[in-house]
Amino acid sequence: MAVYTDVPAEELNAFIAGYDVGRVLSYKGIAEGVENSNYLLHTERGYFILTLYEKRVAAADLPFFLGLMEHLAARGITCPQPVKARSGEILGTLCGRPAALVTFLEGMWMRRIDAKHCAAVGEALAKLHLAGEGFTLRRANALSVRGWRPLFDSCADRVDGVHHGLQDTIRHELDALEASWPSGLPSGVIHADLFPDNVFFLGDRLSGLIDFYFACNDMLAYDVVICLNAWCFEADFSYNVTKGRALLQNYAKVRPLTDAELDAMPLLARGAAMRFLLTRLVDWLNVPPGALVRPKSPQEYFRKLRFHQHAKSVHDYGIEARELA
Amino acid sequence: MAVYTDVPAEELNAFIAGYDVGRVLSYKGIAEGVENSNYLLHTERGYFILTLYEKRVAAADLPFFLGLMEHLAARGITCPQPVKARSGEILGTLCGRPAALVTFLEGMWMRRIDAKHCAAVGEALAKLHLAGEGFTLRRANALSVRGWRPLFDSCADRVDGVHHGLQDTIRHELDALEASWPSGLPSGVIHADLFPDNVFFLGDRLSGLIDFYFACNDMLAYDVVICLNAWCFEADFSYNVTKGRALLQNYAKVRPLTDAELDAMPLLARGAAMRFLLTRLVDWLNVPPGALVRPKSPQEYFRKLRFHQHAKSVHDYGIEARELA
Numbered sequence: 001m002a003v004y005t006d007v008p009a010e011e012l013n014a015f016i017a018g019y020d021v022g023r024v025l026s027y028k029g030i031a032e033g034v035e036n037s038n039y040l041l042h043t044e045r046g047y048f049i050l051t052l053y054e055k056r057v058a059a060a061d062l063p064f065f066l067g068l069m070e071h072l073a074a075r076g077i078t079c080p081q082p083v084k085a086r087s088g089e090i091l092g093t094l095c096g097r098p099a100a101l102v103t104f105l106e107g108m109w110m111r112r113i114d115a116k117h118c119a120a121v122g123e124a125l126a127k128l129h130l131a132g133e134g135f136t137l138r139r140a141n142a143l144s145v146r147g148w149r150p151l152f153d154s155c156a157d158r159v160d161g162v163h164h165g166l167q168d169t170i171r172h173e174l175d176a177l178e179a180s181w182p183s184g185l186p187s188g189v190i191h192a193d194l195f196p197d198n199v200f201f202l203g204d205r206l207s208g209l210i211d212f213y214f215a216c217n218d219m220l221a222y223d224v225v226i227c228l229n230a231w232c233f234e235a236d237f238s239y240n241v242t243k244g245r246a247l248l249q250n251y252a253k254v255r256p257l258t259d260a261e262l263d264a265m266p267l268l269a270r271g272a273a274m275r276f277l278l279t280r281l282v283d284w285l286n287v288p289p290g291a292l293v294r295p296k297s298p299q300e301y302f303r304k305l306r307f308h309q310h311a312k313s314v315h316d317y318g319i320e321a322r323e324l325a
Numbered sequence: 326m327a328v329y330t331d332v333p334a335e336e337l338n339a340f341i342a343g344y345d346v347g348r349v350l351s352y353k354g355i356a357e358g359v360e361n362s363n364y365l366l367h368t369e370r371g372y373f374i375l376t377l378y379e380k381r382v383a384a385a386d387l388p389f390f391l392g393l394m395e396h397l398a399a400r401g402i403t404c405p406q407p408v409k410a411r412s413g414e415i416l417g418t419l420c421g422r423p424a425a426l427v428t429f430l431e432g433m434w435m436r437r438i439d440a441k442h443c444a445a446v447g448e449a450l451a452k453l454h455l456a457g458e459g460f461t462l463r464r465a466n467a468l469s470v471r472g473w474r475p476l477f478d479s480c481a482d483r484v485d486g487v488h489h490g491l492q493d494t495i496r497h498e499l500d501a502l503e504a505s506w507p508s509g510l511p512s513g514v515i516h517a518d519l520f521p522d523n524v525f526f527l528g529d530r531l532s533g534l535i536d537f538y539f540a541c542n543d544m545l546a547y548d549v550v551i552c553l554n555a556w557c558f559e560a561d562f563s564y565n566v567t568k569g570r571a572l573l574q575n576y577a578k579v580r581p582l583t584d585a586e587l588d589a590m591p592l593l594a595r596g597a598a599m600r601f602l603l604t605r606l607v608d609w610l611n612v613p614p615g616a617l618v619r620p621k622s623p624q625e626y627f628r629k630l631r632f633h634q635h636a637k638s639v640h641d642y643g644i645e646a647r648e649l650a
Contacts, residue, residue, distance in 0.1 A: 008436035009526070025431045025527065028365055029356035040353055040365060042372075042431065106350040106367065111333035201334070202350065 005037045005052045005095050012041075012050075015094045018085045019101060021045040032197070035213060037097075040104070047104035049080060052097040057213060059098050064139045065212050066090050066100055068132070068189060075131040077124075078208040080105055107200025107207035115246040118231050120206040121199055122247035125191070125227055126254030128209065129220045132189030141192065141216040143275050145181040149174055151278040155285045162284065162298055170277070173305065177271050182219070182264040190223035191215055195230045221261040224251055225269040228317070229276065229304050237303035241318030248317065252324040262321045266311040273308055277301035330362040330377045330420050337366075337375075340419045343410045344426060346370040357522070360538060362422075365429070372429035374405060377422040382538060384423050389464045390537050391415050391425055393457070393514060400456040402449075403533040405430055432525025432532035440571040443556050445531040446524055447572035450516070450552055451579030453534065454545045457514030466517065466541040468600050470506040474499055476603040480610045487606065487623055495602070498630065502596050507544070507589040515548035516540055520555045546586040549576055550594040553642070554601070554629050562628035566643030573642065577649040587646045591636040598633055602626035 007027070016024050022044025030038045030049075037052040053062060066082045070090070073081040080102035082090040092099050110117050141147075152159075152170055159166045191198075193214035200208045224247075232243040251257075283295035314321050332352070341349050347369025355363045355374075362377040378387060391407045395415070398406040405427035407415040417424050435442050466472075477484075477495055484491045516523075518539035525533045549572075557568040576582075608620035639646050 006436070009433035010435075010437055012433070024433065026429075026433060026525075028353075030365070031354035031356050040355070047367075104351075108334035108337070108349065108351060110335075111331070112335055200351075 004054050005097060007037075007039065007050075007052070007095055011095060015092060015099065016041075016043065016101075018087065018092065019083060020086055021048065021083065021101070041101070048083065049102050049104055050094075050099065051102065052094055052099045054097065061139060062091055062098055062100070064137045065215060067137050068135055068212055068215055069102065071135045072128065072131050072212075077128055077131045078105065079212070080208075080210055105200055105208040105210060107202050109197045109199060110201055111196070113196060113231055113243065115240075115242045116204050117196075117199075117201065117206075118243040119246040119250040120201070120204075121194065121227060121231055122224075122250035122252075123254055124199070124206050124209060125194060125223060126251045128191060129188055129223065129255055135189055139216045141190075141218040143192070143214070143279065144218055144222070145177055145271060148177070148271075148274055148278055151282055155282050158285050159281055162281065163302060166302065169302075170274070173270065173274060173309070177267070177274060180267060181271065182260070182267065185219040185221055185261055185264060186258060187217060187219050189215060190218045190220060190226075192218065192223060192226060194223070194227050219261075219268070220255070221257065221264060222268050222272060224248070224257075225265060225272040226275075228269060229272050229301070233300075233304060233307075237300060237307075239307055239317070244317045245319050248314070248319050248324055257324045259321070259325065262314050262324060265314050266308055266316065269308040269311065270305060273301050273305035277305055329379050330422060332362075332364065332375075332377070332420055336420060340417060340424065341366075341368065341426075343412065343417065344408060345411060346373065346408065346426070366426070373408060374427050374429055375419075375424065376427065377419055377424045379422065386464060387416055387423055387425070389462045390540060392462050393460055393537055393540055394427065396460045397453065397456050397537075402453055402456045403430065404537065405533075405535055430525055430533040430535060432527050434522045434524060435526055436521070438521060438556055438568065440565075440567045441529050442521075442524075442526065442531075443568040444571040444575040445526070445529075446519065446552060446556055447549075447575035447577075448579055449524070449531050449534060450519060450548060451576045453516060454513055454548065454580055460514055464541045466515070466543040468517070468539070468604065469543055469547070470502055470596060473502070473596075473599055473603055476607055480607050483610050484606055487609065488627060491627065494627075495599070498595065498599060498634070502592070502599060505592060506596065507585070507592065510544040510546055510586050510589060511583060512542060512544050514540060515543045515545060515551075517543065517548060517551060519548070519552050544586075544593070545580070546582065546589060547593050547597060549573070549582075550590060550597040551600075553594060554597050554626070558625075558629060558632075562625060562632075564632055564642070569642045570644050573639070573644050573649055582649045584646070584650065587639050587649060590639050591633055591641065594633040594636065595630060598626050598630035602630055 013024055025042045027039045027041045030040050032038055035056045036054050039050040041048045041050045069079050070082055072079050083101040084090055085092055090100055156167055198211040232240050232247055234240055277298055280296050280298040284298050338349055350367045352364045352366045355365050357363055360381045361379050364375040366373045366375045394404050395407055397404050408426040409415055415425055481492055523536040557565050557572055559565055602623055605621050605623040609623050
């Protein structure tokens with residue numbers, strides 16, 4: 001929650017003059033997104049989000065992210081749609097940073113998740129996976145199994161300070177994940193970060209998906225378990241069977257899961273927990289002095305990992321395989 | 326630049342149901358205001374700013390601030406206008422904090438100030454002073470001469486670490502200010518914090534004033550020199566005569582300054598510099614661990630104080646007394 005780059009009105013006006021959106025009437029830095037600077041912009045033609053990409057986002061990946069949003073929006077997914085400049089480009093430069101203008105999406109993200117929300121996000125995720133078909137750009141998932149060991153190595157000697165015994169737990173788990181990580185499962189474009197703050201609702205209706213800056217090509221079922229972790233646990237880290245059922249069932253209604261995907265689910269869920277455990281550990285152990293952002297505790301994903309280590313099949317997620325196939 | 330209180334959609338909907346503004350369509354925490362949490366809110370009836378007052382703002386002062394905005398808006402000043410709940414109240418409670426809804430003001434604040442902006446702010450400040458007449462609530466200025474010594478005492482033993490010799494400079498200056506601080510000058514409601522980020526422009530036209538949370542009763546000319554300090558110095562701390570002339574002349578066109586005010590101006594300007602020097606010092610020396618806000622350097626106001634200590638009359642601000650009376 002921060003704005004890293006302060007955009008002077010004078011530079012903004014010059015930048016926006018390159019678009020067919022009229023004159024700028026107001027803009028406010030918004031306290032969302034920990035990777036980029038975001039402004040809510042009002043022009044004579046409506047409301048937009050202006051994003052300046054800070055250094056944590058690789059400029060080379062931006063055509064993938066922005067192109068994907070265009071692709072998905074054209075296939076009926078409600079997500080921010082990049083606005084083309086008069087030049088035809090969707091990526092420009094503002095205050096020395098890559099910058100893009102996208103349409104504004106109404107809706108609010110839910111802080112108190114119930115099973116209705118989980119059902120809606122399951123359905124939306126499956127639709128997203130289907131809509132991603134035919135998108136031709138590719139981006140590898142840097143935060144999948146091969147990316148975890150280097151993350152761990154960068155902070156291994158300090159993780160026991162966060163939680164006693166954590167270093168050994170992670171090391172053994174990484175050994176297991178690397179030895180048995182599945183391949184050959186149905187793959188495509190995944191969101192990879194579909195947490196509650198990236199899903200908007202208007203009343204009970206899901207009104208849109210945002211923040212495609214972790215999207216990549218990977219196994220679709222991996223995206224499902226990222227959501228299971230993000231949406232179906234309570235504040236005390238207990239798994240909520242009702243929410244899990246709602247999410248998985250409604251996903252499978254749109255895109256049935258294969259037997260191989262169902263078999264792999266507990267393992268994939270352990271991997272998804274490991275991915276967020278590791279990035280949160282790294283952030284937790286590397287808070288720069290004067291940081292504007294407080295990192296999230298790694299504890300949560302350690303507890304989720306523990307849960308999945310005890311799961312043997314989708315039955316342990318409160319549902320039978322036949323309901324999802 | 327922060328949002329201190331995260332408002333769940335569910336609680337926001339319940340709060341907004343008490344107003345006649347329709348259903349909430351979206352809300353974004355905005356990275357403005359270091360004292361409060363601010364959201365830009367879109368409802369079926371339009372755009373609003375929702376403010377949650379954090380503990381640095383005394384709840385007892387809120388009727389003064391909100392009442393003043395109402396009073397000024399009714400007298401033609403473009404400023405946020407409090408929206409009444411159906412109960413008739415303009416102050417409610419949200420997430421355990423006092424909260425108010427105000428109208429959204431279009432415009433952008435200028436990062437690069439030129440003399441046109443200074444002329445506009447001078448005129449707007451004088452109009453604000455005239456429009457404040459007849460406002461019946463009163464609020465003492467806690468950051469005027471009697472408030473400075475306690476601020477200094479709270480950090481005196483550490484200020485030399487910021488700048489060598491600063492402790493003696495401030496002590497002698499406080500002695501001088503306390504001995505000769507004027508009284509009996511024309512008084513009324515002052516904004517007391519009319520910095521560039523609180524003044525909106527659309528093109529070259531000043532489109533509104535915001536952030537009345539330091540407003541109080543004090544000498545009007547003290548407000549003028551706060552603006553002189555905030556608007557008429559360059560980034561290298563040099564005083565810009567052209568900007569100063571523009572601000573003072575355009576103020577005086579709307580409200581001519583009295584001889585006593587003109588005589589007191591260098592002294593008032595020293596006091597205004599002292600006020601911001603001290604609060605910045607206190608903030609600078611008291612950054613809490615994990616702070617979300619980086620304090621501004623006190624250096625700037627030390628340099629401005631030095632400038633005013635050498636000024637003998639308004640002539641030193643680039644203008645003659647007869648042009649302002």
